[in-house]
Amino acid sequence: MNTSARTPLRELKMVDIVKRFPGVLANDGVNFDVRAGEVHALLGENGAGKSTLMRQLYGLYKPDSGQIIIDGQPRVFQSPADAIHAGVGMIHQHFMLVSSLTVAENVALGLASTRGPRLDLDRVAERIRGLAERYGLKVDPSAVVWQLSVGEQQRVEILKALYRGASLLVLDEPTAVLTPQEAQELFVTLRQMADDGHALIFISHKLHEVLALSHRVTVLRDGRLVGTYPTAEMTRADLARLMVGREVLLQYDRPPAQPGETRLQIDGLWAIGDRGVDAVRDFSLTVRAGEVVGLAGVSGNGQRELAEVLTGLRQPSRGKVTLNGRDVTHASPAERIAAGQCAIPEERMRTGVIKDFSVLENAILCDHSHRPFSRNTVLNFGEIAAHTRRLIADYAVKTPTAETPIKNLSGGNIQKLILARELCRKPTVIIAAQPTRGVDIGASEYIHHRLLEQRAAGTATLLISEDLDEIRALSDRIAVIFEGRLMGVVDAATATAESLGLMMAGTRQTE
Amino acid sequence: MSELFTLPVLLGILYSGIRLATPYLYAAIGETFAQRSGVYNLGVEGIMLMGAYTAFYVASISGDLWLGLGAAAGVGAMLGLLMAFVSVTLRAEQGISGIGLHLFGLGLSTLLFKTTLGGVTSISGFQPVRIPFLADIPLLGDALFNHNLLVYVAFLLVPVANWVINDTTLGLKIRAVGQNPAAADSLGVSVGKIRYLTVTVGGVFAGIAGASLSIALINLFQENMTNGQGFIAVALVYFGGWRPWGVLGGAMLFSLVNALQLWIQVAGIELESDIAVMLPYLLTIVALAVAVRRAQQPAALSKPFERGEA
Numbered sequence: 040m041n042t043s044a045r046t047p048l049r050e051l052k053m054v055d056i057v058k059r060f061p062g063v064l065a066n067d068g069v070n071f072d073v074r075a076g077e078v079h080a081l082l083g084e085n086g087a088g089k090s091t092l093m094r095q096l097y098g099l100y101k102p103d104s105g106q107i108i109i110d111g112q113p114r115v116f117q118s119p120a121d122a123i124h125a126g127v128g129m130i131h132q133h134f135m136l137v138s139s140l141t142v143a144e145n146v147a148l149g150l151a152s153t154r155g156p157r158l159d160l161d162r163v164a165e166r167i168r169g170l171a172e173r174y175g176l177k178v179d180p181s182a183v184v185w186q187l188s189v190g191e192q193q194r195v196e197i198l199k200a201l202y203r204g205a206s207l208l209v210l211d212e213p214t215a216v217l218t219p220q221e222a223q224e225l226f227v228t229l230r231q232m233a234d235d236g237h238a239l240i241f242i243s244h245k246l247h248e249v250l251a252l253s254h255r256v257t258v259l260r261d262g263r264l265v266g267t268y269p270t271a272e273m274t275r276a277d278l279a280r281l282m283v284g285r286e287v288l289l290q291y292d293r294p295p296a297q298p299g300e301t302r303l304q305i306d307g308l309w310a311i312g313d314r315g316v317d318a319v320r321d322f323s324l325t326v327r328a329g330e331v332v333g334l335a336g337v338s339g340n341g342q343r344e345l346a347e348v349l350t351g352l353r354q355p356s357r358g359k360v361t362l363n364g365r366d367v368t369h370a371s372p373a374e375r376i377a378a379g380q381c382a383i384p385e386e387r388m389r390t391g392v393i394k395d396f397s398v399l400e401n402a403i404l405c406d407h408s409h410r411p412f413s414r415n416t417v418l419n420f421g422e423i424a425a426h427t428r429r430l431i432a433d434y435a436v437k438t439p440t441a442e443t444p445i446k447n448l449s450g451g452n453i454q455k456l457i458l459a460r461e462l463c464r465k466p467t468v469i470i471a472a473q474p475t476r477g478v479d480i481g482a483s484e485y486i487h488h489r490l491l492e493q494r495a496a497g498t499a500t501l502l503i504s505e506d507l508d509e510i511r512a513l514s515d516r517i518a519v520i521f522e523g524r525l526m527g528v529v530d531a532a533t534a535t536a537e538s539l540g541l542m543m544a545g546t547r548q549t550e
Numbered sequence: 551m552s553e554l555f556t557l558p559v560l561l562g563i564l565y566s567g568i569r570l571a572t573p574y575l576y577a578a579i580g581e582t583f584a585q586r587s588g589v590y591n592l593g594v595e596g597i598m599l600m601g602a603y604t605a606f607y608v609a610s611i612s613g614d615l616w617l618g619l620g621a622a623a624g625v626g627a628m629l630g631l632l633m634a635f636v637s638v639t640l641r642a643e644q645g646i647s648g649i650g651l652h653l654f655g656l657g658l659s660t661l662l663f664k665t666t667l668g669g670v671t672s673i674s675g676f677q678p679v680r681i682p683f684l685a686d687i688p689l690l691g692d693a694l695f696n697h698n699l700l701v702y703v704a705f706l707l708v709p710v711a712n713w714v715i716n717d718t719t720l721g722l723k724i725r726a727v728g729q730n731p732a733a734a735d736s737l738g739v740s741v742g743k744i745r746y747l748t749v750t751v752g753g754v755f756a757g758i759a760g761a762s763l764s765i766a767l768i769n770l771f772q773e774n775m776t777n778g779q780g781f782i783a784v785a786l787v788y789f790g791g792w793r794p795w796g797v798l799g800g801a802m803l804f805s806l807v808n809a810l811q812l813w814i815q816v817a818g819i820e821l822e823s824d825i826a827v828m829l830p831y832l833l834t835i836v837a838l839a840v841a842v843r844r845a846q847q848p849a850a851l852s853k854p855f856e857r858g859e860a
């Protein structure tokens with residue numbers, strides 16, 4: 040089977056697409072089209088229906104009604120195999136790679152071999168090199184995927200689609216995991232592909248990327264089409280307004296920081312990661328009262344392990360952590376909480392909440408064992424309910440009732456509840472890991488305001504984020520981590536995206 | 551002790567070890583396929599019992615050993631399909647449904663045995679086939695090359711399974727489905743089909759494993775005659791790191807220790823027989839605790855797949 044010999048598609052239309060899930064109208068009569076040679080951006084907040092729409096295009100869901108038309112022919116995709124056969128390729132946000140297999144094996148998976156039942160990985164590798172050459176997608180076909188950087192893994196995903204002769208590529212938030220420089224390299228590749236006659240759909244909520252890369256942009260909101268516009272006629276503010284449905288502040292007004300005494304001090308910290316190798320290496324940083332220190336870095340460079348050490352979930356192998364003057368290097372999570380630290384965990388569904396518990400139960404996860412929430416081990420549900428109602432009201436958490444299982448809430452509302460639970464203890468130190476990942480702009484804005492309120496109140500905040508825009512909007516100082524090492528700390532006011540990007544790619548700060 | 555470690559005795563232990571390893575190899579290689587695709591079939595023991603009974607019954611009434619073997623393979627396939635239906639289509643908890651399958655096989659084989667045969671009888675099973683020239687090798691020839699056909703096939707299965715898993719497009723699909731079914735699905739690989747295939751093949755091999763006991767090695771059937779061998783086979787898959795050659799190593803180690811303890815008993819050496827019988831099992835537990843490298847475990851093992859779940 041020679042997959043690349045197929046006629047490339049010229050135009051794909053999705054007409055009046057309706058898709059319902061229990062309790063949610065995810066796509067409500069959406070129209071969308073893309074042509075060969077263009078980059079068409081699909082813009083919308085989390086939950087706006089972008090991914091649902093694209094999953095139907097890729098055969099993962101079937102539309103309840105509406106049509107997919109390729110070059111004038113209506114098509115029905117029962118499964119991804121049908122979509123692939125029609126020339127559609129998808130680069131998922133969470134990579135669809137088998138990490139224990141090599142690059143060539145991942146590319147060859149599911150395809151017929153030129154040697155019948157036997158694998159022909161040498162020939163596959165040869166073709167991969169050809170494609171990689173043409174589109175600037177450098178990667179070693181014999182490397183095992185888990186050893187590759189995130190940027191390289193993304194290249195493998197693109198190669199997988201190209202190898203299958205995809206003429207339409209859907210990229211789901213492809214820059215979320217890249218450094219600014221890697222994102223620029225990706226854009227060069229994508230432009231080259233569009234010039235070669237590929238049709239590209241670029242899903243994003245990063246406005247500057249949409250403006251920099253796309254020819255047209257379609258905005259979705261709450262499952263409905265807002266409109267399709269030529270990108271050249273739009274500004275950042277226009278797009279933000281269309282996406283959110285109201286005017287959005289893209290920057291925060293912050294009074295200058297007035298840092299006080301040192302609250303959190305990390306000295307020469309080492310920690311071993313899940314793979315048994317050092318994930319945090321000789322890392323030192325201080326966070327003072329009344330300041331936000333941002334820790335920037337590309338995903339997987341030791342941020343997660345550092346956050347786990349700081350919250351007592353992982354034991355450091357060397358070094359020292361001091362919290363409000365106390366040595367907490369080997370302290371348990373409970374001891375750290377008692378010492379005035381709170382944490383907003385990176386994976387909220389795994390370590391932030393118990394997803395099958397109600398909002399109410401999640402609201403007292405840390406404090407259930409003392410008064411007023413319980414007395415002699417018996418829970419006082421009157422007090423707990425009253426407390427939860429206060430949190431829900433104070434933090435504008437949208438939930439049907441306090442008894443609703445928390446997994447039924449949107450990501451933004453779950454995050455607001457976690458924030459409410461943690462901040463109501465009046466912490467002196469906050470460890471916030473990816474506090475707005477997967478959260479819509481409205482809720483992000485709200486969470487950012489709350490964190491800045493804490494800063495004004497004199498709390499010391501360590502903000503760990505892979506979103507450079509977030510880091511720059513909130514931080515007073517920015518630290519950069521690469522392969523577990525501190526690359527430098529710069530003043531947020533003078534840091535440029537270029538200098539941060541270089542540090543994120545492993546260049547030490549030069550001063 | 552001296553009378554135990556003479557050359558003829560050691561060769562005898564090797565000969566018995568190879569024989570004893572046969573059912574483990576069939577069952578564990580079959581289970582390796584299932585587990586590499588992400589399905590944990592704890593019901594191997596039940597399928598082995600049904601295979602042992604079916605082979606014995608069909609062979610004794612028809613007088614045709616091959617027909618008995620085929621029937622055991624067929625029953626194994628059907629029970630494998632049942633396990634696949636429960637764990638892939640119905641997405642049941644695999645450990646629990648495996649225990650159910652074991653009890654089902656144990657009960658049904660006992661019931662059928664009592665109603666059709668009644669008491670213990672024996673048959674003349676597959677006879678040893680001396681391989682010319684190879685069996686004439688001094689010392690080792692007889693221990694290695696004077697076995698019945700099912701023994702040879704069991705050992706040939708190891709390189710074949712290794713080749714299928716590592717060097718074929720089918721094997722690539724099996725490995726991918728067991729590691730990251732969502733990724734395989736997104737490339738148009740049918741996770742369900744692959745898992746049905748591997749679990750059914752695993753069932754066929756488990757059925758043959760049972761047949762190898764009742765019509766090739768022991769040549770009789772009795773209630774619960776597998777006596778935990780199916781569970782040991784599942785443990786051998788872990789021990790072997792989900793690789794056929796590793797499974798072979800585990801099966802041989804276990805069987806040689808088993809053969810050794812049988813010789814100890816035969817030789818009348820002062821060792822409580824219950825303790826001797828425990829030896830191979832103790833060894834299994836120790837070896838499992840020491841040898842299993844979790845990193846090699848298929849990441850999606852025992853997790854049902856549902857499209858669209860993140």
